[in-house]
Amino acid sequence: MPKTKPPATTMAATATEIGPPSTGGAGRVLLRMLADNKSLIGLIVLMAVVAAYSPNFLTVDNLLNILRQTSINAIIAMGMTFVILTAGIDLSVGSVLAFTGAVCASLVAADASLWVALPATLMLGAALGAANGVVVAIGGVQPFIATLVSMTVLRGATLVFTDGRPITTLSDPFWAIGGAYIQGIPVPVVIAAVAFGICWFVLGQMRFGRYVYAIGGNEQVTRLAGINVTAVKIAVFAVSGLMAALAGIILTARLESAQPTAGMAYELDAIAAVVLGGTSLMGGRGLIFGTLVGALIIGVLNNALNLMDVSSYYQMIAKGAVILLAVLVDSRGKSRA
Template sequence: MDGQTVAMKRSATDYTRKVLHKFGILLGLLVMSLVFSILSDHFFTVDNLLTIALQTSVIGILAIAQTYVIITSGIDLSVGSILAVSGVVTGKLMVAGTPIWLAIVAGILIGAVCGWINGLVIAKLNIAPFIATLGMMSIARGVAYVITGAMPVSGLPEEFYFIGGGSIGRIPIPMIEMFVLAIVFGFILRKSRFGRYVYCLGSNEDAAVLSGINVQKTKIWVYVISGSLAAFAGIMMASRLVSAQSTAGTGYELDAIAAAIIGGTSPAGGSGKIRETIIGAFIIGILRNGLNLLNVNAFWQQIAIGAVIIIAVYMDTLRRRKGHALA
């Protein structure tokens, strides 16, 4: 075999790897969809696909928040609880007669404040993100219980339903909101100076400091973004259910983290893309939906999602090892 043939084969192999790296997550989504369409006649129906889109929207928005945080080598375990407390605050204000728009703004501000506290504790007090956000998870959930007395907040205005349960034609409004947020925050992450700071911080914090980046400020803003997006997701969920509940979002932080990691956001920090995170969210949504159609027990569904997370992290580890080897 001459040198030219070897070079051509090596080039073809490198090209294949690049294609798989770029489109592998999308290919995984298509393969999973194909499998479930074969196993269930109800999977590839318009109603079911719209149901998947509606159910994925909340996790997708939370996953956008997690993407920002994980890129900085952090984690936010409080998004599910912030979702709940922001939803009940918004609901309580509307029941008290506050205009819908003002109640929504207040709910998002609650989420932003929770995120700001997370960022402050992590950046200023040097407490690990896992511990800081674990504390906020408990605090925010407790506040939600105190505000509601563990009772649902009902009697919300009918106009409020459109935000989380309305549609344009047959396209659910929450899906539109998720894609709009993905475009906006994807643009910020990829094209803005702040986005470059986020990537630099996750890649090498010491290098970021030496480059003149205000690391503490960047961290705080990342968690403010996370809290604000979680709050919006909570408001959207309260709207869809026409009820704000203190138990809303329980366990959602795990699905959001899973979606971001499955979408290629590295737990080691420094890499991740919003568009791939959204694909990861749809993989979670399709997996749950498909297993439900096949009448698979919910406990087995958790096992399946856990296995997918482990595989995704392992693939990221392999990718990083190859990158170091080539370097």
């Protein structure tokens, strides 16, 4: 039988399939890339605007100052990311920072070895975080309520422990944790970079990280898959407490004293950094790199407002507006998806 010529529509469709990508397809890819990196783009735009306004912004000293000031919030926010990825929240990190910082300062003031004081402080922070995890995972209490209670209790415990007064007379080796430099880079920045590398590896390369994402995506399905959801939840809160204790050590060393009011509202800055970095408050979606970018956005914003001589009262308003904008952009992006 003679071969029949395929319909014109079929030939057109075939040509479309084997031909080069359409402009529309490339545009969609570009929009997807911009959406996936909107926090990084926002940071670059913010830095460009501030640099155009203030010639002192891009100086080495000022950039190192931003990194030093950002390091504490970045460390806390990295621990917060683990919790939020499981659709939880940890409001106690500021109080954990204050309490563990006071305990560490008391050990150092009593001439305890740093090899004893530092690990003990980190273990205390992890234990306090794990206690939150037990209340949430085993006690069935909502993370917001559980950590709100521990925030209040630990703040009171800090005031009792310190008698409402700073703990001083700390040693020079301990001070170096917060004030020394390594090859011109502040030690807190180096510590934050190491913490970032570890968190990135755990979340991106280890099975535990996949469990964290799975619980945030669908806890019930994860449980039915045989994963110990209770243990993972306790572990992520322990990580959050550990990172808060690490930040407490750095802050105490930098101030050369443990302040009973240290860490006030730090939990808000940490949550803001996580949200600005693109991590969903509903859990299951986000990257530790985004959290680092979010912390840098807050640090650059604070520095810019200081360079502009803006009152600290207005700085709080500006920070809140930026956070709200980030949440709205994230919500619109999910709606379009």
